[in-house]
Amino acid sequence: xxxxxxxxxxxxxxxxxxxxxxxxxxxxxxxxxxxxxxxxxxxxxxxxxxxxxxxxxxxxxxxxxxxxxxxxxxxxxxxxxxxxxxxxxxxxxxxxxxxxxxx
Amino acid sequence: xxxxxxxxxxxxxxxxxxxxxxxxxxxxxxxxxxxxxxxxxxxxxxxxxxxxxxxxxxxxxxxxxxxxxxxxxxxxxxxxxxxxxxxxxxxxxxxxxxxxxxxxxxxxxxxxxxxxxxxxxxxxxxxxxxxxxxxxxxxxxxxxxxxxxxxxxxxxxxxxxxxxxxxxxxxxxxxxxxxxxxxxxxxxxxxxxxxxxxxxxxxxxxxxxxxxxxxxxxxxxxxxxxxxxxxxxxxxxxxxxxxxxxxxxxxxxxxxxxxxxxxxxxxxxxxxxxxxxxxxxxxxxxxxxxxxxxxxxxxxxxxxxxxxxxxxxxxxxxxxxxxxxxxxxxxxxxxxxxxxxxxxxxxxxxxxxxxxxxxxxxxxxxxxxxxxxxxxxxxxxxxxxxxxxxxxxxxxxxxxxxxxxxxxxxxxxxxxxxxxxxxxxxxxxxxxxxxxxxxxxxxxxxxx
Numbered sequence: 001x002x003x004x005x006x007x008x009x010x011x012x013x014x015x016x017x018x019x020x021x022x023x024x025x026x027x028x029x030x031x032x033x034x035x036x037x038x039x040x041x042x043x044x045x046x047x048x049x050x051x052x053x054x055x056x057x058x059x060x061x062x063x064x065x066x067x068x069x070x071x072x073x074x075x076x077x078x079x080x081x082x083x084x085x086x087x088x089x090x091x092x093x094x095x096x097x098x099x100x101x102x103x
Numbered sequence: 104x105x106x107x108x109x110x111x112x113x114x115x116x117x118x119x120x121x122x123x124x125x126x127x128x129x130x131x132x133x134x135x136x137x138x139x140x141x142x143x144x145x146x147x148x149x150x151x152x153x154x155x156x157x158x159x160x161x162x163x164x165x166x167x168x169x170x171x172x173x174x175x176x177x178x179x180x181x182x183x184x185x186x187x188x189x190x191x192x193x194x195x196x197x198x199x200x201x202x203x204x205x206x207x208x209x210x211x212x213x214x215x216x217x218x219x220x221x222x223x224x225x226x227x228x229x230x231x232x233x234x235x236x237x238x239x240x241x242x243x244x245x246x247x248x249x250x251x252x253x254x255x256x257x258x259x260x261x262x263x264x265x266x267x268x269x270x271x272x273x274x275x276x277x278x279x280x281x282x283x284x285x286x287x288x289x290x291x292x293x294x295x296x297x298x299x300x301x302x303x304x305x306x307x308x309x310x311x312x313x314x315x316x317x318x319x320x321x322x323x324x325x326x327x328x329x330x331x332x333x334x335x336x337x338x339x340x341x342x343x344x345x346x347x348x349x350x351x352x353x354x355x356x357x358x359x360x361x362x363x364x365x366x367x368x369x370x371x372x373x374x375x376x377x378x379x380x381x382x383x384x385x386x387x388x389x390x391x392x393x394x395x396x397x398x399x400x401x402x403x404x405x406x407x408x409x410x411x412x413x414x415x416x417x418x419x420x421x422x423x424x425x426x427x428x429x430x431x432x433x434x435x436x437x438x439x440x441x442x443x444x445x446x447x448x449x450x451x452x453x454x455x456x457x458x459x460x461x462x463x464x465x466x467x468x469x470x471x472x473x474x475x476x477x478x479x480x481x482x483x484x485x486x487x488x489x490x491x492x493x494x495x496x497x498x499x500x501x502x503x504x505x506x507x508x509x510x511x512x513x514x515x516x517x518x519x520x521x522x523x524x525x526x527x528x529x530x531x532x533x534x535x536x537x538x539x540x541x542x543x544x545x546x547x548x549x550x551x
Contacts, residue, residue: 003297013217013218013221016217016218020218032181034181034184036180036215036216037216037217037218038215038217039217041478041513057180057181065227067458072217
């Protein structure tokens with residue numbers, strides 16, 4: 001539980017935009033579809049201190065979300081593939097994901 | 104906490120017919136030089152120049168990850184996402200909610216998506232209240248109660264339809280529910296634009312400048328007078344006042360200075376918690392005891408006070424001296440004037456389950472203890488905490504840490520350096536059924 005730390009180390013905006021762009025491209029989302037990326041300090045003592053919740057909002061679809069047990073700045077290609085898998089997208093789509101947080 | 108690069112957002116909320124659209128039109132038609140984007144979902148488009156109007160269907164997005172349950176407005180996320188692409192077209196956002204909207208999800212939306220949080224800052228929540236109908240609405244609708252609880256500014260509108268004494272009563276009730284909010288009375292939503300825009304309402308310093316006694320504890324007494332007395336008999340006289348009885352605790356040997364007064368006040372709070380002895384006119388008032396003066400008979404009522412040695416006597420009275428024209432007379436009938444007087448923030452009976460808790464403590468907090476306490480508090484009571492704001496003195500940090508939050512969402516950042524200012528902590532919570540005493544105790548346990 002790291003409420004104070006989370007507040008002092010804001011996630012990198014470029015990283016957030018890159019996560020959104022990568023998922024948008026991989027999942028072939030339209031301009032109208034919305035992805036949310038939120039870093040949260042978990043309130044449970046036995047959870048990872050910071051985690052990232054990624055949500056997908058589309059017209060005529062139920063809203064879906066997936067939680068990654070790490071801070072936004074540490075998310076990598078594998079994590080985004082996991083998100084797509086959890087959301088039930090084709091593995092063929094996932095093959096297109098290339099996400100390197102360092103670039 | 105507004106960063107100049109962020110677009111300020113004002114949320115307009117209030118029940119149907121409370122005057123939101125009138126206020127909106129008033130703001131848009133005034134010459135304020137701002138280019139305002141309006142997000143609204145209750146009425147059709149309002150065709151006003153210089154404003155972008157975007158309609159949003161209500162769409163609730165449950166964001167639950169096991170630890171934090173948070174409801175945001177999916178529709179609003181989309182609209183804000185689209186607005187981000189047109190940032191050069193406006194410099195302020197007005198968001199009008201539907202009359203039945205729960206303000207929680209709307210406010211939480213500005214804390215949820217990190218990109219949105221970086222582009223927009225919630226400047227304030229303005230709640231319009233129909234003075235004529237709010238009494239019925241508060242009793243029947245949870246939304247109207249929450250709209251009051253979430254507000255930074257309450258506009259008590261349509262005051263021309265209600266009698267002055269009813270308005271006073273209503274304003275007192277609203278203030279008890281939300282002690283943080285500024286209340287303005289108006290007709291036809293006619294208020295200065297500066298009362299609703301650019302409030303920086305999440306800045307507690309500003310709130311405290313408006314309400315200097317906000318963080319003072321409440322006491323069961325409203326007034327204290329300290330009298331320097333020689334041995335002898337005295338007469339305490341009271342005229343007719345607002346109550347048929349008045350509680351009183353008299354404390355001897357209290358030095359007439361602020362520090363002694365504070366210590367005396369704390370001691371008297373404990374005496375006030377004890378059952379009171381009823382004292383009828385003509386009888387002696389015992390010292391160091393909680394008494395209830397019986398004031399039912401009309402006209403002047405007198406009580407005896409016996410002093411056996413030179414002392415300073417402090418009267419901690421339930422009401423102000425002014426309300427009962429309280430006077431102390433010596434045996435020669437000469438009036439004795441207090442050498443020191445003090446009025447206190449009085450405790451109120453809270454009829455509504457929604458209320459405010461203020462904590463003010465000197466010293467540094469241990470960050471680990473604070474994290475643990477806040478985590479537990481938000482986990483267990485987050486649903487009932489509508490708003491929180493304040494600043495903290497964190498051990499080892501040279502800057503104040505300012506924070507704000509909505510329900511379980513907590514956001515904070517370092518603010519200005521403490522410098523030579525005494526380090527202290529101020530926290531304010533508005534919520535439902537909050538145990539203020541327990542929260543204060545638990546926070547104090549986080550101090551180093």
